[in-house]
Amino acid sequence: MSARILIVHNQYQIRGGEDAVVEREAAALARAGCAVETLIFSNDDIQGPVDRLRAAVEAPHARRGIRRVVEAVRRFRPDVVHAHNTFPLVSPGMHAAVRAEGVATVQTLHNFRLTCAGAMLMRDGQPCETCVTGSPYAAVRHRCYRGSRLGSLAVARMIDRHRRIGTWTRDVDAFVALTPFARGRFVAAGLPSERIVVKPNGLPDPGPPSEIARDRILFAGRLSREKGVEILKDAAARLGRTIDVAGEGPLRGTLDGAPNLALLGSLPGTEIQARMARAAALVVPSLWYEGLPMVVAEAYAAGTPVIASRIGALADLIEDGVTGLLVTPGDPADLARAMDRILADPSAARRMGLAARAAYLRDWTEEATTASLLAIYRRACTARAALPLPLSPSVLEIVR
Numbered sequence: 001m002s003a004r005i006l007i008v009h010n011q012y013q014i015r016g017g018e019d020a021v022v023e024r025e026a027a028a029l030a031r032a033g034c035a036v037e038t039l040i041f042s043n044d045d046i047q048g049p050v051d052r053l054r055a056a057v058e059a060p061h062a063r064r065g066i067r068r069v070v071e072a073v074r075r076f077r078p079d080v081v082h083a084h085n086t087f088p089l090v091s092p093g094m095h096a097a098v099r100a101e102g103v104a105t106v107q108t109l110h111n112f113r114l115t116c117a118g119a120m121l122m123r124d125g126q127p128c129e130t131c132v133t134g135s136p137y138a139a140v141r142h143r144c145y146r147g148s149r150l151g152s153l154a155v156a157r158m159i160d161r162h163r164r165i166g167t168w169t170r171d172v173d174a175f176v177a178l179t180p181f182a183r184g185r186f187v188a189a190g191l192p193s194e195r196i197v198v199k200p201n202g203l204p205d206p207g208p209p210s211e212i213a214r215d216r217i218l219f220a221g222r223l224s225r226e227k228g229v230e231i232l233k234d235a236a237a238r239l240g241r242t243i244d245v246a247g248e249g250p251l252r253g254t255l256d257g258a259p260n261l262a263l264l265g266s267l268p269g270t271e272i273q274a275r276m277a278r279a280a281a282l283v284v285p286s287l288w289y290e291g292l293p294m295v296v297a298e299a300y301a302a303g304t305p306v307i308a309s310r311i312g313a314l315a316d317l318i319e320d321g322v323t324g325l326l327v328t329p330g331d332p333a334d335l336a337r338a339m340d341r342i343l344a345d346p347s348a349a350r351r352m353g354l355a356a357r358a359a360y361l362r363d364w365t366e367e368a369t370t371a372s373l374l375a376i377y378r379r380a381c382t383a384r385a386a387l388p389l390p391l392s393p394s395v396l397e398i399v400r
Contacts, residue, residue, distance in 0.1 A: 002033050003377055006078035008069055010041040010085045017294050018110045021201045022084050028370045039072045041089040060158040065090040066097045073101045080377045082106045087113055092162045095171035104384035108176040111291050115189040117155035118144035122226055122288040132189045136160050173380035178292035179313040197376050201292055202369030209303025209357055210277055216244055217339050218279040220272050220295045223249030228285030234332035236260040239339050246272055277302040280349055281342045284308040287329055300360035305352035307338045323356040
């Protein structure tokens with residue numbers, strides 16, 4: 001498919017995996033022969049209290065951001081507009097405006113923000129699905145967005161508005177969910193199941209795994225509560241073997257001086273990849289559902305098995321005893337046993353690593369994921385041509 005694709009993404013103030021995925025996907029589409037333009041919005045534009053208040057008020061229907069999208073559509077004339085993050089400077093309202101231009105839209109569901117103000121389906125350190133089928137305003141009571149009632153109210157208003165006006169059921173031609181688990185949560189939240197396609201994020205092939213001996217466990221990620229680093233700290237003390245910890249985050253101070261943890265700080269991607277290729281296993285002790293942690297894809301590509309919590313998407317991604325090991329979330333003893341099992345049996349760990357590499361070659365390569373994405377675009381274009389629905393007056397006002 002030789003197509004014209006406009007990618008819309010609201011970058012985060014602290015660069016994360018989602019920003020990197022958008023860049024990789026745009027480059028992969030260009031290599032596949034598509035004409036690609038990326039329209040980037042930046043949260044760095046939100047500078048002071050006035051900007052923050054305006055962004056909060058405008059979040060449900062950010063007219064200035066939507067107009068920028070419409071201007072880009074009229075200039076570039078894409079076949080598909082593919083939205084990634086739209087919060088807070090674009091808003092889901094862009095889909096209706098693009099539809100008014102006769103162009104198909106696709107939305108990647110990187111996190112759960114269209115139903116959860118905190119975006120993670122997590123509260124007080126535990127999974128929470130209160131807002132999946134209930135009122136999004138529960139988030140205001142619990143301050144789910146950055147501990148702020150005002151911020152939580154802004155996001156809850158956005159969620160509520162687009163549920164009520166039918167944005168997700170009427171204006172989006174196809175959704176991309178990253179895992180079967182995530183797809184199930186979005187179906188429960190009311191998204192049309194027939195439009196949600198599971199497609200993982202792709203990753204360029206780093207090449208065949210090395211044959212060197214592997215005797216270290218690696219953690220790579222944000223040092224925060226939901227990532228399970230406190231559980232990892234307790235498990236490392238039980239294990240009696242050093243675990244390499246790459247990353248920064250709010251819990252860095254609580255890990256300083258902890259026994260058997262080698263804190264490496266924030267490392268460049270090339271160094272993470274090199275350490276991944278030498279690791280006996282990657283450990284992902286998360287306490288939340290996760291979206292699609294790209295460190296799992298990176299480990300699989302490197303032929304490295306993954307030890308992960310049996311929770312949410314991770315239970316979909318790791319085949320227990322085949323591509324890695326699943327452990328009870330929040331249980332440091334179980335995590336320590338799994339790490340010891342990997343380190344004590346290098347032959348079994350290598351077999352798991354080879355199975356992980358095979359899974360990567362089947363599902364996660366750039367070629368496989370780009371082919372899946374192009375099929376989703378074709379599906380979206382067909383749906384848009386077959387179902388030209390009427391527009392609301394508010395959308396007509398924006399696009400005139």
